[in-house]
Amino acid sequence: MAEACSSTALTFDQAARAKARPVFTALPYLQPGAASVLKDGDEAIVIAWQTNGVGGEYELTYDGRKATIDQRTLKGGDATESEKRLNYVADLTGLRLGRRYEYKVSWNGELILEGHFTTRKPRGQKIRFVAFGDNSYGDVSDRATAYNAYRAMPDFVMNTGDNVYEGGRDDEYARYFFPVYNADEAGPRIGAPLLRAVPFYTCIANHDVHGKDDNHHPCADFKKDQDALGYFTAMHLPGNGPVPPPFPTPIIGPEGPIATFKTVAGDRYPRQSNYSFDYGDAHFLVLDANVYVDPTNEALQRWIEADLSGTDAAWKFVVYHHPAFNVGHEHYAEQHMRALSPLFEKHGVDLCFHGHEHTYQRTKPFRFKPTDLSGAQEVGSGGRLVPGEFTVDRKFDGRTVTKPDGIIYVTTGAGGKHLYDAEMNGEPGSWLHDQDAKADYCEKVVTDRHSLTVIDLDAKSLTLRQIDEWGGEVDRVTVTKA
Ligand SMILES: [Fe+2]
Numbered sequence: 001m002a003e004a005c006s007s008t009a010l011t012f013d014q015a016a017r018a019k020a021r022p023v024f025t026a027l028p029y030l031q032p033g034a035a036s037v038l039k040d041g042d043e044a045i046v047i048a049w050q051t052n053g054v055g056g057e058y059e060l061t062y063d064g065r066k067a068t069i070d071q072r073t074l075k076g077g078d079a080t081e082s083e084k085r086l087n088y089v090a091d092l093t094g095l096r097l098g099r100r101y102e103y104k105v106s107w108n109g110e111l112i113l114e115g116h117f118t119t120r121k122p123r124g125q126k127i128r129f130v131a132f133g134d135n136s137y138g139d140v141s142d143r144a145t146a147y148n149a150y151r152a153m154p155d156f157v158m159n160t161g162d163n164v165y166e167g168g169r170d171d172e173y174a175r176y177f178f179p180v181y182n183a184d185e186a187g188p189r190i191g192a193p194l195l196r197a198v199p200f201y202t203c204i205a206n207h208d209v210h211g212k213d214d215n216h217h218p219c220a221d222f223k224k225d226q227d228a229l230g231y232f233t234a235m236h237l238p239g240n241g242p243v244p245p246p247f248p249t250p251i252i253g254p255e256g257p258i259a260t261f262k263t264v265a266g267d268r269y270p271r272q273s274n275y276s277f278d279y280g281d282a283h284f285l286v287l288d289a290n291v292y293v294d295p296t297n298e299a300l301q302r303w304i305e306a307d308l309s310g311t312d313a314a315w316k317f318v319v320y321h322h323p324a325f326n327v328g329h330e331h332y333a334e335q336h337m338r339a340l341s342p343l344f345e346k347h348g349v350d351l352c353f354h355g356h357e358h359t360y361q362r363t364k365p366f367r368f369k370p371t372d373l374s375g376a377q378e379v380g381s382g383g384r385l386v387p388g389e390f391t392v393d394r395k396f397d398g399r400t401v402t403k404p405d406g407i408i409y410v411t412t413g414a415g416g417k418h419l420y421d422a423e424m425n426g427e428p429g430s431w432l433h434d435q436d437a438k439a440d441y442c443e444k445v446v447t448d449r450h451s452l453t454v455i456d457l458d459a460k461s462l463t464l465r466q467i468d469e470w471g472g473e474v475d476r477v478t479v480t481k482a
Contacts, residue, residue: 131353158319
């Protein structure tokens with residue numbers, strides 16, 4: 001009897017391994033997935049999660065069905081179990097639009113998380129989204145933003161870039177983003193269980209591309225950071241961008257980590273640098289505005305033109321990180337995206353959303369005619385001035401006069417990182433720049449607190465509210481179509 005027992009007894013290592021459970025560096029979180037246009041019955045969503053090196057059998061059920069689960073290893077090789085990162089991705093397909101679905105994720109038969117989500121709403125239904133950027137670096141203000149985003153009960157999040165600091169690494173997503181935006185409980189100093197309930201759209205930004213090549217131009221350096229470009233491994237965004245993009249995110253470093261990155265990212269790299277999608281009565285075009293992009297490039301402009309002219313949505317929004325028009329001191333000179341404003345105006349873009357400046361800024365509606373585009377073409381330069389003529393709509397006030405003439409540019413980059421330009425708060429005289437002939441295109445600037453944007457819209461009317469870190473409203477404007 002004693003012999004039989006000893007023959008089946010586990011060694012200490014075996015026993016420890018048998019008890020090992022995965023540590024979730026990212027609990028199951030929703031992503032939009034590759035779908036772009038709205039198609040009832042052909043809607044899809046991605047549920048993804050990440051763990052340390054402890055594997056096992058996962059099952060994801062929804063609507064009486066089992067999802068196919070793909071697993072790829074971001075950090076493997078000789079990494080320890082705790083250092084390894086297993087990325088799991090479940091594609092939920094064949095869904096109806098605007099319908100609520102329940103889902104359950106289990107590991108080795110044990111329930112890990114159950115939740116629900118609502119798929120994208122079709123045309124004709126009211127939608128609400130929140131927008132903010134420059135948000136995740138472990139600060140308590142990050143948590144307030146996550147909490148206020150959750151309290152707004154949005155249909156989805158539209159992040160305006162610099163989602164994690166400093167270098168857009170997978171490890172930074174695990175430390176600063178997932179524990180806050182997918183916390184188990186909601187609280188102003190905790191964060192909120194937001195990511196498990198609504199999809200999170202984002203755009204690539206400067207802190208996603210934090211290495212430098214021999215010319216000191218930004219690139220992803222896999223020698224320095226073997227888990228660089230988490231934007232392409234953690235995020236699953238619409239897959240309708242140009243392939244290849246005219247300006248793919250540059251990569252340098254040893255072959256091994258680059259090959260691992262490409263295996264995990266699949267065709268998301270470099271495609272999801274640019275994409276578009278519809279939600280309700282709105283069309284969103286999301287662009288890479290990093291310094292390696294030349295926005296005067298014809299191929300890029302052709303793709304943008306085809307995208308904006310190909311939608312029948314009532315509202316057209318463009319999202320890119322580096323604000324073409326902002327009055328702050330930190331990034332004022334990074335004006336290269338001004339080159340695209342005439343194209344946006346031609347195709348009826350209503351609002352543009354940005355981050356980069358860690359403040360809130362809303363412009364009056366205006367039209368812009370560039371007079372010299374040579375600065376926009378200086379790829380790699382941090383200062384790319386684009387002078388031009390402003391035609392500002394001063395009648396629009398967002399209360400009694402609500403139909404704008406021109407585009408309204410909203411910089412919502414006060415999502416958590418340290419704030420800029422405290423002295424500019426409520427001081428319109430400080431918002432004027434000589435280089436713009438002191439054009440008074442800016443209407444509202446809030447620099448003394450963190451905040452996020454909440455947008456409600458239907459086909460005829462849109463209301464923008466800016467909510468500060470304590471939940472108070474610091475700006476409100478209504479825009480109408482007819
Ligand atoms: Fe930035």
